[in-house]
Amino acid sequence: MxxxxxxxxxxxxxxxxxxxxxxxxxxxxxxxxxxxxxxxxxxxxxxxxxxxxxxxxxxxxxxxxxxxxxxxxxxxxxxxxxxxxxxxxxxxxxxxxxxxxxxxxxxxxxxxxxxxxxxxxxxxxxxxxxxxxxxxxxxxxxxxxxxxxxxxxxxxxxxxxxxxxxxxxxxxxxxxxxxxxxxxxxxxxxxxxxxxxxxxxxxxxxxxxxxxxxxxxxxxITNEHKMTMRIEGETHTASDKEKITAAIRAIEGVKYVRADMEREKGIYDYDIETDGKTDVRREINKICGENGWNIMMLQLSDLTLEDIFLKITMGEQLELQRKKEEKKPRVKINLVTEGSEEAAASDEENTEEKETDENEEKSENAGGDK
Amino acid sequence: MGAIYRREMGSFFTSGLGYVFLTVFYAFSGYFFYTKVIESGISDTSPMFASMFIMFIFLIPVLTMRLLSEEKKNRTDQGLLTAPVNLWEIVMGKYLAAFTLFLIAECIVFVYALLLRYLGSVVWTSLIGNFAAMLFLGAAFIAIGLFVSSLTENQMSAAVVSFVVMIVFYLFDETLLLRVSNDRIREILSALSFRTRYYEFTKGVFSLSSIIFFLSTAFLFNFFTVKVLEKRRWS
Known part of the structure; x- marks a missing residue:
């Protein structure tokens, strides 16, 4: 069409x-x-x-x-x-x-x-x-x-x-x-x-x-996949945490495992990151079965559109932000040395920022207008 | 074209601009009719028309100032330019709307003619000649005003600029023509004089070259307007 x-x-x-x-x-x-x-x-x-x-x-x-x-x-x-x-x-x-x-x-x-x-x-x-x-x-x-x-x-x-x-x-x-x-x-x-x-x-x-x-x-956009699992260990103690973490880490395709906070007594959340190619869910299920652990929840946390959008569009802007931050300390040092002019100077800084924002907006508008 | 024409005509009257234009014009032309014709006891309407000429230099910019400048400012041109119409239809729709209003204003002279006939006699050749002269002049001036309107987003500046352009055309004879010493150049320039050609009509002389002159001026400026709209897309 x-x-x-x-x-x-x-x-x-x-x-x-x-x-x-x-x-x-x-x-x-x-x-x-x-x-x-x-x-x-x-x-x-x-x-x-x-x-x-x-x-x-x-x-x-x-x-x-x-x-x-x-x-x-x-x-x-x-x-x-x-x-x-x-x-x-x-x-x-x-x-x-x-x-x-x-x-x-x-x-x-x-x-x-x-x-x-x-x-x-x-x-x-x-x-x-x-x-x-x-x-x-x-x-x-x-x-x-x-x-x-x-x-x-x-x-x-x-x-x-x-x-x-x-x-x-x-x-x-x-x-x-x-x-x-x-x-x-x-x-x-x-x-x-x-x-x-x-x-x-x-x-x-x-x-x-x-x-x-x-x-x-x-x-x-990404070949990494994240998921969160909530697993109940058999002994309901902290030692379960170590065992489960080690067992999951041993699975092929798992890049990263971290035990998160305790949700209920003896039940922990595990953040798992995989390489995205292998589906590790079955394997984890198997291991849990063998060890008598219970899976209470499994949640895939794939990238949301928002994450993707930020990843695509913010790459350069993040860099700019970093540059700005690098610049800022210098201003602050000046402020310290000049002391009394601190207030005025910080005002200036603010207006400067505003101006650049406005300019950005203007250029955007100009782009859209024509 | 019809849709744009009808909308412009409606807009002249909903915005009140049309009423202002007609009221001002009728008031002043009535005054001229009274002082130059009735009071002086001459049945020739030429002096009245001469004054009306100047009125139009003031009033035509008012008529044309917002035709295209407002469209651009309010972004309504996006509606027009993305509709399945070509640029000539847009320009001509607006041009003809302004011209219609001009025509309505000018036709008041026939009311005066009737009055004059009641009071005495009418010199019809002079009246018709003047009427035609004004019509052709208006056709050219409205095109100029429309062109100026297409150049800006601000209707006031459109009005001022077109007023200046028209004044320059009007004073062309005194300011420029008289100061050119070279006969050849003066001859060429005088062919471009609006006023010379205008007065030719008022004497009842319908010269084809003058008709073509006014019509081609109108065409040329409408063509420029189309080109301005076209160019804007390419900028």
Missing amino acids: IEVKNLTKRYGEKLAVNDISFTVEKGEILGFLGPNGAGKSTTMNMLTGYISSTSGQILINGKDIFTQPKEAKANIGYLPEIPPLYMDMTVDAYLNFMFDLKKCKLPRRAHLQDVCDLCKISDVRKRVIKNLSKGYKQRVGLAQALINNPPVLILDEPTVGLDPNQIIEIRTLIKKLGKKHTVILSSHILPEIQAVCDRIIIINKGTVAADGTADEIAKN
């Missing part, structure tokens, strides 16, 4: 999107995940033909967005980060305008009613958009994207600024839409992506860092 080949976008010196390729099948819900400024919005803006790519090709339903923009765009419903709403129009007038703009051939009244019902905005149709709450505005934006039943829906951070109830509503709605439409959804909120999407693409610094289901990504 959507084919992206070697997509690249360059803003002067800055490479916003670097050689991204992926395909999305019909009926798939794809999640775009990435930190702010990773190139999510830029990619979506290119997919919808709002901005051009520096190189690469985008096919929507077999139509190239640049050589056949009209045909390709007719297949897309787009909800940008900021919904494109005319604040001085009523919801009804606006949806009618979008209906005309998209040259929709469906029966007007029935179709708009369907869309409004789906997005739960039927009760505000006569109101001026300016006066609606953020949640309603977002839903009007979504309704606008749904007009003309486009086979492809591209939603840029659809739940930003909504309250928890509305977020759940929008998520269920997107899931529902995913049955009929191909959906691309961007977010930097992990649970959201996990809850809604069949497949995830993690974008970092303009490149695809990972592509697959949450489980697949987890497997690819």
Whole structure:
């Protein structure tokens, strides 16, 4: 349904999107995940033909967005980060305008009613958009994207600024839409992506860092597996702990074992790490049986999407943080020597930090804007 | 195109801008009609139109200032540019909406003509000539205003810049043309004078070259506007 080949976008010196390729099948819900400024919005803006790519090709339903923009765009419903709403129009007038703009051939009244019902905005149709709450505005934006039943829906951070109830509503709605439409959804909120999407693409610094289901990504990203076992020794004493630890460590494929705190009398938790290739659970079970130990619990603690995300995206940032920390002591030494100016200097430090944060945000915004 | 045209027309009246434009224009043109025609007892409407020309230099920027600048500022251009329409449809929809409002304003002269007919006689050639002149001039100026609006996100700066551009075109004859000593160059420049061509019409002379001049100016600036929108995607 959507084919992206070697997509690249360059803003002067800055490479916003670097050689991204992926395909999305019909009926798939794809999640775009990435930190702010990773190139999510830029990619979506290119997919919808709002901005051009520096190189690469985008096919929507077999139509190239640049050589056949009209045909390709007719297949897309787009909800940008900021919904494109005319604040001085009523919801009804606006949806009618979008209906005309998209040259929709469906029966007007029935179709708009369907869309409004789906997005739960039927009760505000006569109101001026300016006066609606953020949640309603977002839903009007979504309704606008749904007009003309486009086979492809591209939603840029659809739940930003909504309250928890509305977020759940929008998520269920997107899931529902995913049955009929191909959906691309961007977010930097992990649970959201996990809850809604069949497949995830993690974008970092303009490149695809990972592509697959949450489980697949987890497997690819690391070959270590962790689990926690709760085992009852036969004598209910601390000596059990040593014995069990030694026995598990002896199993092939186990990289690391550590006995944790006592949960109940004589029952300890063991953190086990394996190489990921061998499944050691059966072996442990066997040993426990032979020795008369009872397994009270076994819990696999594979990497969560959050861990993966941090691992992929934070690598460099952690390094930066370390560098910052290296710098900081020097400042502190100055503070000590200057003594009286301590307060003022520390203020300066704070403002400096703020400024850099702001600059970062700005550059991100700039990236998304163009 | 129809959708954009209808939305713009609606927006002129919901935002009140259309009412302001029409009220100001009607008030001033009524004043000019009274002082230059009725009070002076001349049935020729040319002096009234000459004053209206200046009114439009002030009022057309008001009409065009927010057409594209607001879209960019509110990010509603994302809705337009990702819809299955091409850039010409967007630009022409907006252009024609502004032109329609301009036309509604200008048609007031026929009310004046009726009044004049009641009071005395109407010089129809002069009236029609002036009306057509104003129409072609408006067509060109609105395109210029729309173009300026596409360059900025701030509607006030769009208004000021297009006002300055129009004033420059208006004063072109006095400021530049008179100071050029070389005859050849002056001849070429005078072909570009809006006012010379405008006054030609007001005398009831419909010259094809002038019609083409105004229409091609309108086309050229609409073309520039399309190019600005296109370029923005490539930046």
